[in-house]
Amino acid sequence: MTRPLVIGARLRRYPQFTTLGPRPNLEDYSPQELELIRRAPVVFYPTEALAPQLAALGKRLFPSLACHLLEGDKIKQTTLFKLLGLPHPRTRVFYGSQRRDIAGHFAFPFVAKKPRASCRGRGVYLIENQAQLDAYLADNKVAYIQERLPIQRDIRVVLIGFEPVCAYWRVPPPGEWRSNVAQGAVVDFAGVPPRAVELAARLARAADLDEVGVDLAMVDGQALLLEFNVKYGRQGPALMGLDVVDYVAQGILAGKLPPPRE
Template identity: 50%
Template sequence: MSTSRATKLAIGRQLRHCPSVYSLGVRRNLLDYSPAELEMIRTASKIYYPTILLAEALTALGKDIFPSVQTIRYAGDKILQTRLFQLLGLPMPYTKIYYGQRQKENILDDFAFPFVSKIPRKSSKGRGVFLVHNQAQLHDYLRQAQPAYIQEYLPIYRDMRVVILGRKVVHAYWRKARGDDFRTNVTQGGSIMLAPLPKEALELAMHAARQCRFDQVGFDICEYQNRFYIFEANMAFGMDGFKAAGLDFRIILRDLVESDVL
């Protein structure tokens, strides 16, 4: 596409194979773009994958971006997500965040062993998630976690990943934990199952996406004692579930953009 005619613009490389989108590429400084490229950014009708570097500024200018600034802002931050879920009244396991030594001394007043502890920021793929059975394990966790993120343990062996683009569920599948691990992440030995998900899980994911204003997200959801709970939202979800189903995420994304759904 000619740069002079580009109305859809991408900063990131995710849409480089999409005919209707001109991809600029990510640069650390705005002045690394040429004057002509800066003008494209200013005048594009829509900007895809602006990255955290530009999302806030483009939103302030009133630009239409994808993913939304809300989606980008909450990526990889379990604390921000938890506050939002709790404020919205979305169902999630009982969770509290403890700042400072004095607050951390209250953990065992609020939770009984075992419970789940997490590194709340910049951890993914099941890393930084621990099942705490005793004081020694809690002490080890608290040495590396600031603040402490503590969550009720639900004894399940599988959960669900529901992936949403825009306002559409594009894929949903089960994740089953390995026998000796409570985590269902594929990177931690979990396996993917393609059996249909309960409609309640899909409806919860769509409801949460609308309420949170997330437009590219994979929600981790479980069913426990006939109730459905959200664990977290993943904006950088893996492709294993798509590959297992014979789906190509890039083609799904391209088709939604080409048809103006996104």
């Protein structure tokens, strides 16, 4: 039996897979390795560098092409939520001279984010006055502005194969308003509302996000989508006793991943 082919390094500890590892140039792979890539019907963890090209060749990917195309881009994710008609905080993107109109759409305080390539709570700002807004605009040509929600914590739902495998509250430490575990947030598994988990699963299935961490907020009993990450943190699941890498590996070896197409 041919071993599953992996490009990224995530499953490298498992000898049951052929892990090639990411390389800066395609020529860095040997002819034999290139042939393995060409022949593989499914490529696991193809990396952002190769995912679009492999999908164009008709390869099945895990995580999916959608995961790779939307990872780390808050503008694309917000557009997706709106197209799907799924609940999301009021958000606008301002380009060029449009940035002068921010105050006409949002009253202080509001949240401003680096629209692309931000994670672990970095690139997220609470804007309370014009001076803070000016400082944010000086570093961001495109402004991603979102209403500040009346919340003290948010929710992370991890889904693998579209199925929720872990859900927990993220509670910021005293003096910190961001709820990222990387910023010191505490994980709480008690009382996560089923409607939040259901909304995360609805998003994952609708958008073909087959391995993802979805962040949500609860406002007045309603679940709202915040964003999602394919490169989600593993600390929260580990505190529940879940090794997500092993979960994925065993799912692949059992033929459950990628999930069947409906």
